[in-house]
Amino acid sequence: MIDPFTLSMVLIVALAIMGQSIGVSMLAGSFVYLLAKGLDPSIAAETMLQGLFNGYTLLAVPLFILAADIMNIGSLADRLLRFAQALVGRFKGGLGHVNVVSSVIFSGMSGSAVADAVGMGKIIITMMTKDGKYTPSYAAAITAATATVGPIIPPSIPMVLYALVSEQSVGYLFAAGILPGLFMALMMGVTNAVMARKRGFPTDNSIPLRELPKITWQAIPALMLPVILLGGIYGGVMTPTEAAAVAAAYALVISVVLYRSVSARAFYQALLGSARSTASVGILIAGAMAFNYVITRENVPDTVAAVLDGMNLSAVSFLIAVNVLFLILGCVLEAGALLLIVVPILIPAAQALGIDLVHFGVVLVVNAMLGLITPPYGLLLFIVASITKQPLVPIIKDLTPFILILIASLLFITFSPDFVLFVPRLLGYGG
Template sequence: MGISILIGCFILLIMIRVPIALALIVSSLATGLYLDIDVAALMQRMVGGLNAFSLIAIPFFILAGEIMNEGGISRRLINFSNLIIGKIRGGLAMVNVLTSTFFGGISGSSVADTSSVGSVMIPMMKKKGYDTDYSVSVTVSSAAQGVIIPPSHNMIIYSMAAGGVSIGSLFIGGLLPGIILGLALMITTYIIAVKRNYPKEERVPAKEVPRIVSEGLMGLLTPIIIIGGIVSGVFTATESAAIAAVYAFIITFFVYRDVPLSHVKVILFRSVKTLSMVLFLIAASSPFGWLLAYLRVPAQITEGLVSFSDNPIVILLLINIILLMLGMIMDMAPLILIATPILLPVVTSLGMDPVHFGVLLMLNLSIGLITPPVGSALFVGSAIGKLQIEKLFKSLMPFYITMIIVLLIVTFVPQMVMFLPDLIVN
């Protein structure tokens, strides 16, 4: 009965469009009252959920991303990507994917990637003769890399929910799958571009090359500082995030100088707004997760999956299907906080490393970000391209197939995730 109240109340509140954080709190309180658990104990769980040193890195990552987003880094990365692959057939679409790969490593957010890169690339592609549905599909599908390519504040949330998995290992573990996903999407865009005879880009004048390269590399130093600092042991994740925010501030306001210093107030406001939502979700999910463990939900799910099949391949396929379906109806951060304590014991019982599962979880839920009815990146791309969701969903099918193939490779080839962490971090 306790499980029915906890899960049923949460689902009911979500269906009537109550904000997820409030739904988590109300369902936890209702279950606690039924189980005669002191309400003060649940409130202490909320406060305790925020009492983690690793969470201090999140505001710095968000701030660094907002600063670089405001400072015109997307336009410079587009120019840099165009210099590398623009001359290929359908090169502008491949530029879109490569820019998202670079930008994802700076912002760590698919929605930020879609809005920043998409606001420039979608009108540019339409002007060059690319179909609108194709332009938006390339933008939103490539934006999914934003939560896999480090740094990603969602990986920090997972680290906390998983009981302190190494953030450095998660960042490094997501690097190769993110690159593979980018290459797979570029191949898909090229095949479609050849079929539709999309144009090549003109050669960049030689005198512009040094400026484009220097500006692009200065922006790309942000993720290099973060990853290099953590891997080398010079910085903790929190310290590297703070240094990256300072570096982003200097580059944006004193090197690029596209925006005045007065815009700092706008950047801080957006950063605090995003941070408030993230921390509220973390606090609200803490008593919910504790009640799940108290009611032995993870253990029962593990027993249920194992009793359904003792084949690890079947169980992992079922977990992927569950995560993909949940990603269609819920946003990423609350899903990480809810699914991790439930599914992590299942996969670890199969011998999967928590770092491997973290990257697998990120990739599953990133697909959810571009899948209706709740895909936030999908809605942003649709709004920028002025395109109906129904038409966009049909155009996205080749990209969905590509991402599912990469997901299956990541699931069943653990070396793709674990090779770099084992080599560099461990």
């Protein structure tokens, strides 16, 4: 007779291969496990509902999704892009630098790599490919690469998911992502500069410096959103979940009242899109919670910790192994599934080795973001390919230098905990 846990795993993998969502696959696998064990199947529903109802932090996810969708339907993205263009467009490979800077700015608002690529990405790709300045494949590649910064610099939806399973502070996780995110952006800017000189990319039509104050003034309402969010969180005025609500409300007010760039139909479509995205994430979280009951009952986390302990791995060896594991799994699993399924298994081992869980969270989230741009199932690859109507092969070829520099950045982040934890410690973190 097949072991119930093995049967559950086989079913999950089979459903995923057949194209079923990983959330539904985990729910089905958990249900079959309970039946095979002779347990009440309602345990799956009870575990799922208790996790969702007690997960106050999870409310931040749909609110950040809504905030990002509202930003994408208004003129907010256009104003931010023009501000970035005024800052760095005058340099060699200027629109590539604009792509990097605009992603950094937008990341302080949306918390989602997909929102960055879909919203800001459409605009900047059109600008880059106009008049043949850049090849469509390069425009797509750098857009996908820079979008990975979105969930590293706060706010961050993946950080919220990691906080859910690791029981760490969302505020400290957000703070820990600031320097790594900026470092990744800097490295991509350097890579773009090298590529611009190598391939003869042009300098953008520079905006006169005398127009910078006017452009900055027009962009200030949008630029104030990250200031309000982070200031509110770290000033103790609001929780991250409340900050997500403020982000959505603020984006709506400045888009409708100040910029007057949102129609009733566009707002309805934004609500509809947010509901779909939230439902997709919700199914994934529900499935992960039900399946986490299964792996907890099977004592998988403690078993993994015991195996690793028997291997006498050092903290450094463990982090290297985790990076390799996540880079491989990231090629076939989406970021949310990685964080919700694999992290609970790794947490006991990380704690036993004395690894700081806030630093560990940043390492894992960066890994998960790399999975969005690595073939064969990198979600951002498909998004930018759809926008540019380009085949994946030339996009992946142009993306390779960025993937390599991001892996190098990951290694630096992995082995520089003091760098990652510098800002959290300034805010009172004791780790």
